Amino acid sequence: MSYWSSIEEIHNQIQKKEKKIIGWGTGGAYRHYQHINPLKLEYLIDNDISKWGETIDDIVVYSPNQLLNEKVEDVVIIVYSSFASEIIEQVKMIGNFLVESASKLFDFLKIESYMQKINSVIGNNFTQVKRYPKSNNAILIQGQVVEEVTIQIVKYYCKLYANDLIILSTWNDTKEELIDEIKPYVDHIVLNDLPHNRGVQNRNLQISSTYNGILAAEKAGARYILKTRTDTILLKENILNQCLDVLHEYSGNVAQRHGLKNRILVNETFTRKYFIYHPSDMVMYGHIEDIKLYWTQEFDLRDYALTEKDWKSKTLKEFSLQRGSSENYLCVNFLKKIDWDIKGSLKDSWEFYRDLLVVKDDDWFGFFWFKNPSIPDKDTPFKVKENITHSFWENLYFHRINGEGVIDIELHHWNDFFV
Structure with a gap:
């Protein structure tokens, strides 16, 4: 269906x-x-x-x-x-x-509205344009091909970014007709073997398709990479240059002291305020060496469910340090690789956001998630919506706030903050 x-x-x-x-x-x-x-x-x-x-x-x-x-x-x-x-x-x-x-x-009508925005750019008769990728920038689209959705996303990027690499990294069991439909609009397609162990929240699938897509971009000569997904669209015009301008706007000294080329740019959705070490992995932009380091990950072979009593009873601190979510798993492993002194505190997590990342609002990216159009829904008061916005992140960057005395993450249970 x-x-x-x-x-x-x-x-x-x-x-x-x-x-x-x-x-x-x-x-x-x-x-x-x-x-x-x-x-x-x-x-x-x-x-x-x-x-x-x-x-x-x-x-x-x-x-x-x-x-x-x-x-x-x-x-x-x-x-x-x-x-x-x-x-x-x-x-x-x-x-x-x-x-x-x-x-x-x-949210069917919202989805339909975004499809109309995409179609207004690509037109009804868009078939293919000549592509001359310079191999300096790459757009990586990773994940399972979503029928009738991914093709529109790929066409959109193809139409607007003829000079930049476009790479699709998906699975080798994808229907052949879907791959053939997409081929004219991308520069490389990476077909990955499905991991035997998908991991909790399918994190091993995400690790595999993202990492191998990054390798393909690196081999093609890309220096900067924008990582996105097969079920999301970024509608901001000239987004690759805009992302690079953002990285140049803020000091990268701390990132460089930890062996990185610069900061990593992420979007607000799932960049959690109270879940420590929980940046979004949906949209990431940065130097390809930094993004590659972030996604150089061992598969998580643990077998558990976040709905189990043992996990639901964990505090915010326990949940995050034990790498409960996919975002935690990736981030904590990354911080260990760059010798960040992981203190397990809200203050330390916010310092990580402040010193190594730039967080931009979803609206800045023109971000839309077809699978979950209303998550997070900023108009509802549920604590799950507590993400790091750009204005909040700038307060961190300019040392206006630091996370001390805000909330005791050793007392509050993570499930109190989730749907």
């Missing part, structure tokens, strides 16, 4: 009211979407055993095993969680249910 048809099919089923609608997730995403798009749900599912048997909004919460009692053809499942990808995989292991994330489902 294609990107668009799955959304249309679920919308149709909701309108017909012929199937049971089951919700998965009971946190902030559920509250947000039930507030703006209330649905009559048959029941809720959650991986958290402590919630089983509870009622939320007069709806009973069950374990995932409840789905074993359902017929696939009778059910529509809507996932209310920032872990939607992992949960959808879990659902598919139970049965071939019709399932989609609430974010993608209810």
Whole structure:
């Protein structure tokens, strides 16, 4: 089922009211979407055993095993969680249910609006332009090819960046017709073997496709690289030169003392304020040696789920230092490689952001995430939305704030800050 048809099919089923609608997730995403798009749900599912048997909004919460009692053809499942990808995989292991994330489902018009913006640039009859990459800058697009989405993203970059390298790094099991469709618009396609162990949150897949894409850019002669994804678009005009100008705007002395060429530029989404050592890995720009060092990572072979009781009980400090999230895993490993003295404090984390990064707002990049258009949603008060904005980062850079006495990360549980 294609990107668009799955959304249309679920919308149709909701309108017909012929199937049971089951919700998965009971946190902030559920509250947000039930507030703006209330649905009559048959029941809720959650991986958290402590919630089983509870009622939320007069709806009973069950374990995932409840789905074993359902017929696939009778059910529509809507996932209310920032872990939607992992949960959808879990659902598919139970049965071939019709399932989609609430974010993608209810933000259909927003997705359509961004597609129109892309089409206004590439036009309806755009087939191919002659490319003359100078090999100084590279745009790396990594991840699984999203049908009907990635092709539009690639065409957009091809149209605007004819002189810069464009590299797609994806999987060798990608449908041949999708690869053939993309080939005319990129300079290199890297087809990676799928790791035997995907890792928690698919982090090993991300490590593999990103690192091998960086190697391809380096081999082609790129000095600077913009790392993005197959399901995101950056609409800012002349973005490569703009990113380089940003790096030149702020002192890179501390970064250079740690063996880096300069700072690394990241976007605000998932650059967490209270999760220590948690910069975004969705958009990264910098000297190719710095970005390569960041993504030179061993696969994480640990077997755990963030929804397990043991992990949910960890404090913010424990969670981050034990590299619970993919962002933590990458960042803590990177800091060890450059001999950063990891103190495990909020102050130290903010100093890392201050001295080695530049954080720019999503809007500055023209950033849009097709998979999760409303995560984070800046208009909602949930603590999961506490990211580092550019204005906050500048307060760090100019030493107006330092993280002392703000919050005790040894007392607060990380799950209190998450959906």
